[in-house]
Amino acid sequence: MPAIFLKLRKIEPLYNFVYAVFMLICKLLLVADILITSWIVLARYIKVIPAPNWGEELILTLMSYMAVLSAALAIKKNAHIRMTAFDRYLPEKMVIALDLLADLAVLALAVVMLVIGWQYASGIGAKGTYISMPWLSKFWQYFPIPLAGVAMIFFEIERIVIDIERFFGRKEEQ
Numbered sequence: 001m002p003a004i005f006l007k008l009r010k011i012e013p014l015y016n017f018v019y020a021v022f023m024l025i026c027k028l029l030l031v032a033d034i035l036i037t038s039w040i041v042l043a044r045y046i047k048v049i050p051a052p053n054w055g056e057e058l059i060l061t062l063m064s065y066m067a068v069l070s071a072a073l074a075i076k077k078n079a080h081i082r083m084t085a086f087d088r089y090l091p092e093k094m095v096i097a098l099d100l101l102a103d104l105a106v107l108a109l110a111v112v113m114l115v116i117g118w119q120y121a122s123g124i125g126a127k128g129t130y131i132s133m134p135w136l137s138k139f140w141q142y143f144p145i146p147l148a149g150v151a152m153i154f155f156e157i158e159r160i161v162i163d164i165e166r167f168f169g170r171k172e173e174q
Contacts, residue, residue, distance in 0.1 A: 008161050015158045019076050022151055026069050033062045054132040061141050068148035075106065075155040093167065100163040103156055110152035117145030
């Protein structure tokens, strides 16, 4: 294996740590989502429980974080849906090259998400507030996009390294 791949393999624990951090964030968001949703549903049927007027907006915001962050997490595990119908008919090197091309395209999308998402979050988002929580900036509603862009860039770099390793002979897939 070329020396550069050995050096890049040394930071693999960092990739695993970042994955664990984002997974923990998703789990905590899911727990918060479930608790707030349960509170709202119980408040509808049990009149002594006060219904939070901010609950539904917060649930939607938390769901947007979970949606884009879990999509970024799927990159690390190579778990996204992809077209593989023709893979058995194409040469192995071509399949790997197409995987690499797809990963480069996703990396480009991640950069766009980071740059444009940050512009929206810090621009439009910073100017507005939630209707039910006027003290909270809409920045947090737009922030999942650049945050997911950062995670996607991080995990796509690892996928690209894995694809290049596969192209040059490393057989195991992560």
